[in-house]
Amino acid sequence: MFIGQVFIGQVFIGPLFIGGSGAGVSDMVSSGLLLDPIKGNICHSSIKIAIIGSRLANCGLDGTGAYQSHVREMAMSKPGAQVLMTLRQQIASGELPGGTRLAEIPTAQALGVSRMPVRMALRILEQEGLLVRAGARGYTVRSVTLDDIVAAVEVRGVLEGLAALRAAERGLDQVADTALRQCLADGDALFAKGHLIEGDIAAYEDMNIRFHEVLLAAGGSQAIREALMRNDHLPFASVKALAADKNDLEREFRRLNYAHMQHHAVYDALAKGQGARAEALMREHANATLAYTDLLSGLSS
Structure with missing residues (x-):
């Protein structure tokens, strides 16, 4: 069922649907989860989106800024x-x-x-x-091998690299620039204390997803988005599929802080219109995940 249109800032992303499973928007928001902006794929509701539609009245949401605020609040307060x-x-x-x-x-x-x-x-x-x-x-x-994951992550790096190249060449508009700067500021605040607590992992994941979504939207290519969607169905390929070791937060601090420093470098390349550099940095950003494949210790090679 179509319920509206989805935007990141002022950028139209696509239609929002609810499938035939019977779950409503209010259920998904209250559980801290929501449908993905494209074709009803489920994702974290913490992505900052606005829904403009005609079937949100029964959710107690107005479909604009209040909706964004409510989604973020529910995502933080629910398990x-x-x-x-x-x-x-x-x-x-x-x-x-x-x-x-x-x-x-x-x-x-x-x-x-x-x-x-x-x-x-x-x-x-x-x-x-x-x-x-x-x-x-x-x-x-699902039974999956480490080789399957490595290949899928490498594909994601290529696709996100292409999106970064296009975004740099097109130039960041004010909405995308502001959104990316906010991601950087949120991440900087997270790591400023010099360590992580368990709740910080979810906060990092929220920021990381927003960064990648804004970059993808700035690339302006539906073909890249759809290719990424198909690749995201492979195990641990999606940027949303963060695997973290809550028992070793010191290591997670080093790993995620390094990834966030890469966010800074990517933004610098985008802001300066350096397409080739932005592409290479995004490919490296994805491939850096592969240095921590021991987190996937339960998978065969």
Whole structure:
């Protein structure tokens, strides 16, 4: 069902649909998750978007700035993102090996949460290629190799590099420039204290997703966006599929701080119109993920 149009700032991204699963926007917002701007793919509601449509009245949202504020508030106050990250890390570490069956009720009981955030997280993990449907209500963990992930991440680097090249050559408009600067400021504030706490991982993920979404929109290519969408269905290929080790936050600080310094370098290249440099930096930004493949210790090579 079509419910409106999606924008990042003033940039039109695409139509927003709800599929036939029966889940409503209000359910997805309250669980800290929402439909992706393109073709109804589920993603984090923490992405700063505005929805202009005619079917939002029953959600208690006005579809503009108040909607953005409400989405961010719900994303911070609900357990959806934490459930998603926990399950993703359990799959990556091998705690949930390939072939393991997952269902809403036992998973919710094991994590000490309600069924709704688990339901949304399972759907996202299916979108990311980590789960496959098994029957009407359950899922099975997909068996995947490290080589599969490496190839998918390399493809993402090529596509995002091309988006960065186009964005630099086109020039950043004021909306994109402001949004990227805000991402940099948010990340700088996160790392300024010199260490991370567990809640910082979700905050970094929010900022990182926004940075990549704005850059992709600035590239102005629907072909690149659709190619990335297809690639994002491969395990751990999506920028949204952050696997982090909450038991070693010192290491995560070094890893994520380095990635954020790359954000600064990418922005500098974009702002200066240096297309080739922006492309190379984005490819390296994606490939830097591969230096931490030990986080995916549960996968075979």
